Ligand SMILES: Nc1nc2c(ncn2[C@@H]2O[C@H](COP(=O)(O)OP(=O)(O)OP(=O)(O)O)[C@@H](O)[C@H]2O)c(=O)[nH]1
């Protein structure tokens with residue numbers, strides 16, 4: 001097969017060789033890495049025809065792999081008729097060029113591969129803007145053919161950039177135009193996102209918001225569809241979801257929350273992508289409660305959890321309480337395997353979005369969070385405050401009622417978070433004849449003293465991940 005110029009970085013329909021090096025200090029096994037890199041390559045439409053590995057303390061500066069391995073790589077590409085070689089690492093443009101020259105094959109690094117998948121999946125205007133920004137920043141400077149070509153085009157005016165991905169008419173665009181395009185895209189994206197920031201802020205006042213987060217393909221959208229009226233695209237492919245979807249989740253007894261589903265994470269998510277998808281991710285991570293979804297049947301579950309925690313740290317979602325969900329538990333058939341999971345993650349909810357196992361436990365846990373610690377109190381409120389009265393009648397446990405000329409009086413069991421929601425409906429609320437702020441301080445313990453069995457404190461999750469990753 002002849003050498004294709006690096007004019008486009010798609011891997012659709014191409015025969016691919018995968019390369020992963022074990023470098024000093026890397027703890028993730030080669031099996032796990034190849035499993036994931038294969039899934040990424042297949043998600044991008046590539047066909048895997050070979051693998052190559054090397055153990056090194058550090059990558060070789062010029063060509064990343066050693067000289068002998070480079071020859072091996074070229075021979076393997078020839079014997080398997082591969083047209084593209086995909087590295088599970090990020091490479092410098094110079095390394096890419098040197099390896100391409102030595103192997104006469106197109107070289108794709110890990111970030112380029114992920115960007116390629118995002119580019120083929122982006123279906124909303126916002127996602128397309130976000131992917132294009134990340135591509136302009138990461139991929140375009142690496143299209144050597146483009147800059148080579150530009151070296152020869154001195155007179156002709158470059159044409160505008162398209163949105164079809166790198167390698168088409170973009171070859172004729174100069175850096176200045178790319179910068180101009182970037183500026184325009186960022187402006188469009190910002191305008192779009194300001195709207196959504198306002199919507200999120202409003203939603204957080206009116207409802208308790210809960211966000212599903214986790215590794216790509218862990219089953220977030222499937223869980224979302226099970227818990228709400230649905231509508232999320234769930235599919236056995238990486239990065240099926242690229243935008244955030246929010247629906248009401250009925251938790252019983254008039255209690256509900258707004259649940260959101262969003263983009264999944266992956267190890268070493270390119271930071272340009274994280275940057276341009278930040279606001280999509282933030283819609284979820286601004287939620288008051290996070291449900292961290294892990295694929296319990298995946299060998300890399302512990303590493304996936306670690307990646308999710310790192311990504312949450314990166315985007316500043318460090319404060320919210322979290323519930324750990326071990327999804328796809330139906331695929332863990334052996335009782336002994338389940339017991340191992342229970343001992344490793346005692347606080348987690350074992351769940352199957354497919355068979356519905358564990359859904360009740362999850363709903364009851366989240367309901368407890370949404371309501372907050374419950375106290376029995378006397379409420380007094382203006383009878384004319386219809387929304388507030390309605391809230392009390394429908395969402396709290398009413399033990400007794402009374403009225404005087406202008407006020408409705410109730411004896412109720414009510415949760416702390418419900419009191420905050422009730423306050424947003426006005427009506428001059430008094431609790432045990434006290435102003436709400438004074439009553440809340442007196443009646444409800446501080447957050448640190450609250451005990452909710454499934455809410456895993458942040459430090460505990462970290463310990464769990466470390467335990468799981470200790471080499472045996
Ligand atoms: N057996 C089994 N399969 C599941 C379960 N939950 C999800 N799946 C399957 O896992 C695949 C991925 O599910 P999605 O819901 O799209 O995963 P996601 O986390 O939203 O993935 P991204 O949007 O790519 O981040 C689909 O084929 C689902 O049918 C489960 O509980 N059991």
Ligand SMILES: [Mg+2]
Pocket residue numbers: 220221222233234240241261262
């Ligand atoms: Mg999804």
